[in-house]
Amino acid sequence: MAYFCKDCSYRGKISGQVGECPACGSFNLEKSRVQKKKSPPAKWRLVVLTLLWGYLIALLIWKLSH
Ligand SMILES: [Zn+2]
Numbered sequence: 611m612a613y614f615c616k617d618c619s620y621r622g623k624i625s626g627q628v629g630e631c632p633a634c635g636s637f638n639l640e641k642s643r644v645q646k647k648k649s650p651p652a653k654w655r656l657v658v659l660t661l662l663w664g665y666l667i668a669l670l671i672w673k674l675s676h
Contacts, residue, residue, distance in 0.1 A: 613625045614642055616636075616639070618631060620632065
């Protein structure tokens with residue numbers, strides 16, 4: 611949880627004891643949740659998985675043919 615003061619544009623994780631702005635004492639604080647960006651599905655995982663499956667299938671074919 612982070613706080614943002616609309617009056618003095620204070621931004622921080624702490625607020626005053628009664629919820630006031632520690633910088634200017636204003637109660638015009640806005641609570642804002644720190645947004646965690648969801649990492650997009652990694653493309654390299656798909657590539658690795660495909661390569662792994664290809665290797666496995668190639669190994670299987672090699673074993674069957676020898
Ligand atoms: Zn302030």
